[in-house]
Amino acid sequence: MTDQRKFIYTSAGAKKTRLDVFLSEQLPDISRSRIQKLIQCGGVLVNEHTPSVHQFLKDGDVVMTLPTQSPRSGKFPKQERKATFALDIVAHTDDYLIINKPAGLLVHPTASPDTRERTLVDMLLAYDASLGKIGEDPGRPTLVHRLDRDVSGIMIIPRTFAMFEYLKREFKLRRIEKRYTALVYGVMTKDEGEIDFVISRAATGGKMAARPKSQDGKSALTTYKVRERYRAATLVDVQIHTGRTHQIRAHLLAISHPVVGDILYMPKKKPAFTAPFLMLHAEHLGFSDLQNEWKNYSVEPPKEFFDFLKQCS
Known part of the structure; x- marks a missing residue:
């Protein structure tokens, strides 16, 4: 599961940076492949819009990770089925x-x-x-x-x-x-x-x-x-x-x-x-x-x- 976090991209004169690369630098505890799946699952916004995995960032772009389930499958999580229920x-x-x-x-x-x-x-x-x-x-x-x-x-x-x-x-x-x-x-x-x-x-x-x-x-x-x-x-x-x-x-x-x-x-x-x-x-x-x-x-x-x-x- 990922928490909601906000980052503002600044190039500092460097070449254009891809979104997945930038997030890998900001979130060192999460692998690049997992970050890419997180983006594909809609768990990341750039300037409040859904980006592509390989989108290049420009100065001032606001990158936000949203609270989501673990994106291991690259899909939205399946809704769980409870095994037992009580009559309420x-x-x-x-x-x-x-x-x-x-x-x-x-x-x-x-x-x-x-x-x-x-x-x-x-x-x-x-x-x-x-x-x-x-x-x-x-x-x-x-x-x-x-x-x-x-x-x-x-x-x-x-x-x-x-x-x-x-x-x-x-x-x-x-x-x-x-x-x-x-x-x-x-x-x-x-x-x-x-x-x-x-x-x-x-x-x-x-x-x-x-x-x-x-x-x-x-x-x-x-x-x-x-x-x-x-x-x-x-x-x-x-x-x-x-x-x-x-x-x-x-x-x-x-x-x-x-x-x-x-x-x-x-x-x-x-x-x-x-x-x-x-x-x-x-x-x-x-x-x-x-x-x-x-x-x-x-x-x-x-x-x-x-x-x-x-x-x-």
Whole structure:
């Protein structure tokens, strides 16, 4: 791991010096090859821009190394998968559970031929076997919505068939309030905004693509408000008014502010820094219960999320 450090290049009448050579002189404890990989990984800025490995420096150039993971592979670090998870129950009622899903936990089994891993569904059935009788799909019992594997945060789990049917209808009618917290690349100029690109499956890469409404795709609406601006990133509150696959991630990439740490929805030009996990958290759910009382539930992002924010300030 490298720390954030700043250097100002002065030629002192010497010939032009390459960036990697200059950093090797300033950081004698790090090998030249490792420095080159650090540059390739986006861990170095020159005058706040991403340089090439062999860029020549001129007098007054400001060179900054950013906090990054070890660049041994020359690639961004893979997001770690935790082997074990605990079921974090935020609220327990006769009609539903409110849970806090950790990042890295798969919500339900997939069709992948890989070794079967423990999912949120498995944990729910171990907690209450009767949940297996609720729903329409035996492989995904009691689920009325989901979060991507790498997204942490709040979910509602119906405990009765009546609640299952009710929540399914409420989600379909877009009456349930869903808010997220995200750290995105770049400094947003607007305090709030709306993204209404349609979403469809991309031709390659196994991901979704956000496109102008004049093109084919499913309608999608995302709104956001800036919570805090940092030197090279922005913390935003995001609300989705539809529930398309990877909606937030695809929409934010489409406006050139992808989520920090998102390996799948990364811009073509590698960002100057990254996080070892996806900086996206489902923070709030609001809905009317079966008694027509409005309920609000919120869970803060995990400690690691706040720890990374401190590095950005």
